[in-house]
Structure formats: structure tokens, C-alpha cells
Amino acid sequence: MKRLISVMFVLVIAVSLTSCGSSAPKVLNFYTWSEYIDPEIYTMFEEETGIQVVEDTFGNNEVLLAKLQSGATGYDVIVPSDYMVDVLVKLDLVGELDHSLIPNIGNLDPAFTNLPFDPNMGHCLPYFWGATGIGFNWNDWDEAPNSWAYIFDPELAKEFEGKISLLDDMREVFGAALIYLGYSPSTTSETELAEARDLVIGVLPYIHTFESETYEDFLLTGETALAHGWSGEFLKAQLEDENIDFIIPKEGSLMWVDNICITKDAAADPARAKMAHQWLDFLNRPDIAAINTNFVWYASPNKAAESGISQEILDYPAIYPDEETISRLTMAVNVGDFTETWSRMWTEVKAGK
């Protein structure tokens, strides 16, 4: 008996020692959205630089903010959306970029290099941009569901009772509702927001689930027939089932620009800063950016990559929309103090009976 205990004890010490003694390879902690990069790129990057990228994912911007605010100091590179960059800059959670370390920065389309929330790419580079819309299955439709009414109008939503999914994201859901009602998706008016809230609560009985990450899977299995989500996900799903498609409703929708930034504490540490800048530069190499775009099916702000992007993607109106559609798209803006009201109304929806 005693021998057994001492053997176990030795085993335990051995395990803990082996884990302590191993030399840490160069590691970059990348905090991003799920399925938002071609995993091949991680391998290619490691082969070229010896740096191992460890990916962690989040489902909405607020979670990213919360994690950073609560002192998670291990992340090196993050991928926040437009309005969140605004918040992160104001809270001093992102570091400044050293453009000299990013030679490939010239490849970026000037249209995206001077966005209002981050002048002259002081803190972030644009990563991908796209629009939110509705995913559907051609088996259920003769004509594409070209309106938010199919989700927000109780008469129409009833048709698909229990087969509609919404994003688990208050900016997106209320944003869509507000646009449908003709208001700004970044409103600070309590009455307008209340209207949006009531609209969503009105169709809650027909909503199957709030889901931000696997909604396209539900569409694929037939669990849902209409999914509120982001363009690229549905188009990736289309590769598995050609009946899946995506549309930007006629009333307009949210356009977003996701950005890739370096965290404050990574910028402060020379070793980590160097790795982070290398990563940003690598991602903006035309060939890499093209590979990435061909995988995620979103629009790339990297002009030089266009020669490598598959024609199918370039021609796809839902990914690279025409002028007319672009005019219907709005970018979300940080609502500052009003966030608490948004938050409260969102809780009312989620708890909504």
C-alpha cells in the first residue's frame, strides 16, 4: 500500500517536472472570430517564422472587450469590429502600430486606410469587411427573401415558426430591427430602441434560437430555414450544400469592417510586439491574403490580393456588393453611455415572455 502511494507520488512529480522543463516555443496568442482564417496560414506562418499561433475565439465584440478589461494580458493580436475599436482605443487597450514593421501595408485599399474610428491605421489594420443579412435554403423559396420582414413581421415569420435563428448579438439584432423600422442602427433614442425591442419580442415565439457561431450548421441540417448571420458563413456552407444562399435585405443592413490590432501589453513588450507585427505583415502579403479570402468568403480590403482571389468570390454580389447595395449599408457606431440602455433592452428580449 505504501509503495503504491510512493509510486504515484513519484509519477506525479515526474509529470509536473516534464511540463515545467519544456522550453516554450515562440507563441503568438490570437483572439479572433471563429472560422475567420484559413488554418493553413497558421502552418505556413510557423514554417516561415517558427512562431506558433494559438487561436482563441469569441462570438461577439462585447465578450472581447470584457476579456481584455478583466485583465487577460496574454492576447497579442485581436480582431475587433469597427465600433469596438473605438471603445478599445478610448480605454487604451490597443497598442500603436509601427508601420515600418509592416511593409505589406501598402497593399491595402485606400478606402479602408483612414476609417473614422482609427485614423491612418494608428492602431489597427482592416482585416475583412462584409455585411449582415439573411441566410436561407433555396428548397424553401422560389424567390430570395429580400426583406427583414420575413424575420420581423409576425405574419411572415409565423410561416417559419421555430425555424428562424437570430444572432446572439444585441448590436446586430437591434441594428437589423432599427434599419427595418427606418431608424439608425446606432440610435441613442430610447423610443426608437424601445420600438425595435418590441418588434423583436413580437416575433420571439417564432425564433428557434439565438446563435452566433453555428447558425449556418443549423441551416444545413434543416434545423432552421432562415438564419440571421454574416455573409461568409453562409457561403462557406454553400460549399457543403449548394442550396444554401445569402441575401442583403432591401431595407439595408449593417456593414462592418473587422480590424486586426495589437493589444496594449503586447505592444509594450518588444519581443511580443515584433511577433505581432510579423503576423500582421504576413497576413497582408498578397498571396496570403488571397488564400485567406478564398477560405473565409468575405471581402478583403487588400487590393493587391485581388489577383489571387477566385473569380467566383469577386463576382459574388453578396460579398463584393455593387454600388447600389453598398449605399444601403451602414456601419455601426459606438453608443457610449447609452450602452446600458441597449443592454437592458437586450435582456428584456432574451428574458422576454
Place this chain on the structure above:
Amino acid sequence: MAVQFPGQIDQKQAGLTYQQENKPSFLSRLWQWLSTAYAGMFFFFLYAPIIVLIVFSFNASRFPTNWTGFTFDWYVQLFSNRLIGLALKNTLIVAITSTIISTIIGTMIAVAVERYRFRRKMAVNALLLMPIIIPDIAMAIMLLAFFVLIKIPLGLPSIIIAHVAFTISFVAIIVRARMASIGFTLEEAAGDLYANEWQAFWQVTFPLLLPGIIGGALFAFTLSLDDYVITNFVSGPSSTTLPIRIAGMIRRNITPEINAVSTLMLLVSMIFIPISLRLQRRANMD
């Protein structure tokens, strides 16, 4: 006349069974059949999801809703999954370290509380009880707020600290239960035989406590291995544990790889349980 636990079938005392049980009436046989059927349904309910999980780990299709063919592919994919390996390593480091610390100091306080009378014992008892009645989520946010305020970086050390904090009480309870069932008579007898208390403790009490200590250690180990909520809140980027990695996989990428991991975990525990039970039994006998 020997007393039967109502309904108990005691084969050893066949000759002395209670009058009523001697002639199995139709009613009592029906009752036995019904209760066995009930037990059967219960275990079916308990095992059905597990079986579904295992079966679909071999499903060729990515989706757990239709079966398209048998394959080992997901297991293969699992073994080359670097992130899972990392998570497993982290989980083991945390579980082993926190179990060792927790068992030692939990046993110590259990002995102290059972053995000695002192002022403010009630306060100590209350303090020991609280982590058990506080829900996971409350404990998780408490610790997060604490680590952030005191500026302790979130990572493996913070997870280990958290795990010890919520397992001490369980170890203490289990060891105390064991102590209560031993009583002190043996130790008093030892006091007559051995020169000092220290020897009496190590030669008599400690071996007697061992099953309780092992039981407590195993329980703490399980709690640590399984923990998701608390670990999720106090972990940092490179300190992902297995439950967190699995939850992440469920949330974003549904593939039978999840089923494969679960099946393997089940296999491991099926090997582990009999071993641990035997450990406890041997400790009991020595």
C-alpha cells in the same frame, strides 16, 4: 425471526425469511417485475445519451442527425489536434497540483476541527461550508474580480488557486466523515501504547484515515478535472483546459471530434474508477 428490509431478497437467510416472503404471491412478483423494469428504464435514461455520443463518434457525416457511414476519421483528426493535447496537459497539471494542495490542507483542517474544541469553531465550520453552497458562477466572478483587483495574471496559477479554494471544503467533509466513523477510542488505546501523540497519530490514526483521505483526493481530482465555469472565468489565453476547449468546440465547430474526445474520456474513467475503488478498499484493509 430476522427482519427484512421491505422487499429485500436475502439469499443468505433463506431459511429464516419473514413469513410473507416465503410464498411469493402474484402481487409481490408483479411488484418485483415492475421495480426491475423501472430500474431498467432508469439506467436506459442514464446511458442513452452516452451511447448516442459514442455511436455518433464513428459517424461519417459531420452532423449528429443522420448516419452516413462508419469511420475512424474523427479519432485520427483528434490525435493530430494540437490544441486538445495542450488542453489535456493543462487540465492534468491543474488537477494534480490542486488536488495535492487541497488534500493536504483539507485533511489538516478536518483533523483540527474534529479533534479540538476551540472558540470560534462555529465560524470555522461556517467558512468551510460556504464554498459548497455558493453556486459555481458566483464563485467564478468573485475570483475573477479578486485576481483583477490584486493584479494577479490570469493563467495556470490563478486556475490552480481557484481549484484549491473550492475543493478544500469537499476534502474536509469527506475526511471528517471518516474521522467520525472511526471515533477516538483507537487513538486513546494507542496513546497508552506509544510514547507520544505524534507516533500515535502516524501509526494509528493516519492509516485509518487513509480511505477518507484518498476518497477526498479523488473527489477533489474529479471536481478539478470537470470544472468549466470557474476555470473559464479565471483562465488566460494559454491556459485553456479540456472542458473549456470542448465547450469551445461545441460552440463554434460541431464535428464528431467532440464525440470522439468524450468517448476517450469515458474509456479513461472506466479504467480509472475500478482502480480508485480498489485503492480505497485496500486502504481500508491495511
Place this chain on the structure above:
Amino acid sequence: MSIEPRTKRELLIKNILLSPALFWLIVFFMIPLIIILVYSFTDRGTYGNIVWTFQIDNYIRFADPLYIGIFWRSFLIAILTTVICFLIGYPLAYWMASQPAHRQNTLMLLMMIPYWTNYIVRTYAWRTILTREGILNQVLIALNLVSVENPPILLFNNQAVIIGLVYVSVVAMVLPCYASLTGLDKSLLEAAQDLYANRVRTFLYVTLPLTMPGIVAGCILVFVPSLGAYVTPDMLGGGKADMIGNLIAQQFGEASDWPFGSAISVVLMFVMLFGTLLYFRGLRSEETQR
């Protein structure tokens, strides 16, 4: 039987034995608790930082029907889960206790094995079973109990959450009941069978009351985790059956409102403490009755 430490040496031993665990619990439990208590009286800044003004606004905000409603619904779900676990679990514990001794060990093992699978994974299994195209519906359709076009929606609602919670907790109810049942003093049962004619009355008036400690322990082990449940409603509730645990998590997550989240946690903990105090009061009065 505890002794009073008499010598200085005994006192020293006692303190050495107590200190490490006390230190750990005070520093890594009490202090965090106090921090949360303090935070519950602070305010949230524009971008989610803490503003140190003393105010009870968070508690007032919680007193809103919206949040009380969530709390109440969580409470009901937890109670329902506990009751169902009892109704399912106690009979099984009874059955197990009346099996021959050697079989009991095997049964115990059989029951623990699923329990050793991670609860997240077991909850996920239920998700795959309950989805519209999932196994359960497929079986029901095959048995012609439901129509193919309109199978019942079993997932992403309160019912699914309860199923998940019951599944994960039922063994925690069975074990203490079983321990109590096997610990029954047989002589009491003998006396009962001499006095009472049939088994039903023996059960109701003797067995059940005597196993009450086990039952109560089981209830606590089921109720506490169920009330504070977070993973199950998240995974099986589809965002529509959020419980108090989810609400708290959101405040520390996307809502970035730590003061409010702290206030909710304090309320939750108070309820738990209050319930436990009631339990202990009940135990003590039962003892004085005997």
C-alpha cells in the same frame, strides 16, 4: 469527541493544522466575497469600468420585474428539477438498497460511470438528441407518434433545460438517499412491521422520515447547482431560457457591468445562505423532537 487543547504544544499543533486551509479560504474566498459585496454598491462607467461612488442603485435595478422574473423562473426551474430528481431518484435508491449486497456494488459502479463523463459533454449529447432532426424525434416519427412535417420542438426552451438539469443531477439525489436507506436501523423496521400491517404504511411512517437526512442532502446537492446553472441553459436554452447564472455571467461578459452583476450574485448567495440556515434550523428542531 473533541478535546480541549491543554498544553502549549497541542495549541501549536491545532493552529498549524488550521492555518493553511484557513488562510486559503480567507484570502481566496472571503476577500473575493467582500470585494463583490463592495462592487455591488458601485457604479458602472461609460465603457464598463468601476466608478467608486456608493449607491444602492444596482439593487434597486434588480428589484425590477424583469430581473425578479428571471430569478423567479430560475428558482422554479431549480425546484422542479429537484422534485423530479426526487421522484425519479428515490425509488431507484430504494430498489438498489433492496438488492443483494454484491449486486449493489455493481449497480453503484454502473451508476457512476456516466457520471464520470464531463457534464458539458453529457449536456451536449442531449442537444443532439433533442434537436428537430435528432434521434428522439426520429424515433417518435418512426413510431408514428408525431407527424413528419411538424415534429415537436424539444430543444431551446425551458423544458429542454429541465431535462438537461435532471439528467446531470439525478445521481446526486440517488447517492445520499441510497446511503441513508442502507444505513437504516433494521430493528426499527422490525418494530414497524410488528405494529403496522402493510408495507405502504411502514414506508410512509417509518422509512421515509428516517431517511429524511439523505433526502435533504440530495435536495441540496441538486437544488444549489441547478439554481446557479449556467452551462445547461446556455447550451439547451438557445438564448431564450436564460437563468440567473447566465444573467450574472453576461454582466461580467458582454454587458460589462460588474457592479450590477455583483449585486445579483449577492442576492443569489443570500438566498442560498437563507435556505441553508432554514435547513439547519429544521435539523436542530428535529433532533430536539426526538
